[in-house]
Amino acid sequence: MGTEVRRLVLSGYYGFGNSGDEAVLQSILLALQSEGERQGVRIEPVVLSIRPEQTAAMYGVKAVHRMRFADVSQAIRECDGLISGGGSLLQDTTGIKTIPYYLAILRLAQFYRKPTFIYAQGIGPVRRPLFFPFIRTVYKKCRYISVRDEESAALLKRMGITRNTIEVVPDPVMGLTPKSGFARLNRAKPVVGVSVRFWNKDRSELDALAEALRSIAGQRPVTIRMLPFHLPDDADASSYVMERIGSLPVHSDMEIKQNAIHPQDMLGEVSDCDVLIGMRLHSLIYAASQKVPLIGISYDPKIDQFLNRLGLAAAATTERFDPNQVVREAMQHLDHPEDWLAQTEPAIERLKKQARQPAQQIVSTCAY
Missing domain, CATH: 3.40.50.11930 (Rossmann fold)
Known part of the structure; x- marks a missing residue:
């Protein structure tokens, strides 16, 4: 049969x-x-x-x-x-x-x-x-x-x-895995992933984020990796932030990834980061699923709702953005990633398991 x-x-x-x-x-x-x-x-x-x-x-x-x-x-x-x-x-x-x-x-x-x-x-x-x-x-x-x-x-x-x-249940993306054969690269310096979008008309939130990133790169050698999730708008927002950052100390650099079109390719890029600063909801979900310490910037209640499920709160909002708070959290995650993981890993594992429930229900219903 x-x-x-x-x-x-x-x-x-x-x-x-x-x-x-x-x-x-x-x-x-x-x-x-x-x-x-x-x-x-x-x-x-x-x-x-x-x-x-x-x-x-x-x-x-x-x-x-x-x-x-x-x-x-x-x-x-x-x-x-x-x-x-x-x-x-x-x-x-x-x-x-x-x-x-x-x-x-x-x-x-x-x-x-x-x-x-x-x-x-x-x-x-x-x-x-x-x-x-x-x-x-x-x-x-x-x-x-x-x-x-x-x-x-x-x-x-x-x-x-x-x-x-x-x-x-959690967002389905909590259950997404990288492509088979994916392996994290060995790098000389940590990678700070950044996912941004345009929101405030005066771009004040992006200006504040650029200030925070400039400070992080000035305090230690890092690669700032801009990760545009929605093309072409997020690529433009990323370029705006990079322009506002300006020149970096010789020990740090920045780049933008615009060729990660397939979701699993972008997931791989996020997985390769040491910390992720994100406005886009799915950038934060990607980071959580790959156990990459994350910093949320809230522009919508859905950001806060997801962070709450991890026992976290947004470091900044588009209305109230303190660059120093973002810097403090980023440095803490870079210095002590094990602390973040100890706090969030039980919730992450629970959400991953729950993310499979809709498929189980639907397939079992259609199977008979």
């Missing part, structure tokens, strides 16, 4: 070049594959992407254009289930059309009587209450709901979804 095959459609913010969302996709694909092998089921993913050819080539999966209704409809009709997630899909800060799009995909699958699953989503902010009844109607028909933090679960509860039907 042959292996059972289950085709699952994946809906999310895929193909847009955002390293964080691509990491979510890669993590979900690997988790489904691993769990399928464990349960004796072969999972065939079909990804809804804005650049399906690119997605298919990068991950070795079938992909269809997310905005071509006929292709999406056919993929859903032929599937055994639809996964929505992860990332922050149900929020209305990026535009009023975002929530209706993702709900429409779920509703289409439910129309075709396909089981629907919510995979470690971050829910909100939803500033328009008019969306609440639509979210409630669609989510109540989902076979399985998991969110990445308690705040998301609380928001769904306020919308009228029973709390005990919602599983709180």
